[in-house]
Amino acid sequence: MWLGLGLLWLVIHLPFAVLLKLGRLLGWGMYHLMRERREIARINLELCFPQWSAEQRNRVLRENFASNGIALFEMAIAWWWPPRRLAKLAQIEGLEHLQQAAAAGQGVVLMSLHFTTLEIGAALLGQRATIDGMYREHRNAAFDYVQRRGRERHNADAIAVEREDVRSMLKSLRKGRGIWYAPDQDYGRKASVFVPLFGIPAATVTATATFARLGKARVVPFTQTRLPGAQGYRLTVHPPLANFPQGDEEADALRINQWVEQEILRQPEQYMWVHRRFKTRPEGEARPYPKRQRRRRKRKSGN
Template identity: 70%
Template structure:
């Protein structure tokens, strides 16, 4: 995709409210980082109170995935999760608009050599990430140290789409934004020896998915990771990220490539991925995106969960 360009149509009066809102947000994110995280916690508390649909989905997911916790423990985790989501609201413009040097001070990156090794060997890398609430700022922090291509879905509002892409791509001068459905472009990028961000941990429907356990529950799991790794001749390199307490920034961990992947079957690969995701979600459950309907698609004959 071509780089986003400003268009005179963006100045149409119908876009003025959005410009005003973006301008106000730009002013707010000039505050110190710790102040923004405090604001994020407050925003999360408001979301917990008023976003009833998302609260129901997240609570249901926690009931399914952490049955051993008491009701009080799950409710505490739910509140912490909404606080994390509120912080993510401010992490997005931080990653778009903070000066690069100021942003870089938040990063603690481990295992970058795994991406560098793949690049040195001329082999593509599927950077297998998870949908933590820190996703946006994590990609920006890593993008300052290693070029990453990404899957992209155009936003419905052209002004917001312009601002979003401009903010994301400033960290990767030579990065490519690939339409989510453009498989050929993704394979081309991988075969060229580049790294591409990809997250297989959401429910994308029955098509191209298999039902394998996730937290002990059959979950529609995409088989694309196996296909991309095989056809793109790429390594699958997992990545996790975590917001540190006390305003100390973020730990980004690039894990060693998955060995013997793809394996004997797509089902075995999907199960392996889900087990890996589950293990790392358990390590930091309050920062995972529980508001997503992970178990929306059900096997034939099973009742709806949400």
């Protein structure tokens, strides 16, 4: 792992335009080698966009894998590029929404999506605002150490909050801090409700509304877009959601999913389609994805 991270550190010193080309090349390889993930993405696109032609879905699928390949280098850029070099990539809109919340001493749930650009988007915003991030510990200790340091380096008092540590998250919100949070993945039946996403019943977490209510915080949507031609990234901090939460779990979750749909449609190629978004189904409904292929470990002979 250390060797791989070291090689990645060397590569990201190349010009940004070159890294984008290398990322697309890596994505081409991923498309051909990662058959299981490619199938998941293909199924997701068929479920969400049945009105598209097969040709259109296939084009988005290939571009999506190119975007996933680029994301590896974006992650390394976010962790290791000098701050000044990194800052040149950002075009930020709507920063005043965070500033207004900070002036009022009110916490912010910075509601984001799992676009392939999420790592670099959070890093670029972190240079301009103090944002704590939701964090899931990696099984590999070396990678976890590097990941945590990379995410916390952009402002001195930022912290990475473990995803299951709800108490620390609420404490941060009540102190008037911002927390990066993405509610667009399938976290199982617990603490979720089924509401439509692109017309399909999807297990949707109710935590966004809960955090806003218990943390007395504003929900401020945040998106980032990789711009064409190595122009960098457009970061958009949207106005806070008005009259949210309403106190109705299904209505609040549906509102979140409607926003998710709206933002995905703006840049479907850059969304993380390889996630099993519809794996949790209503009672009696089969999962749309093939069973995972588990590799059997060869037992060593006892000679």
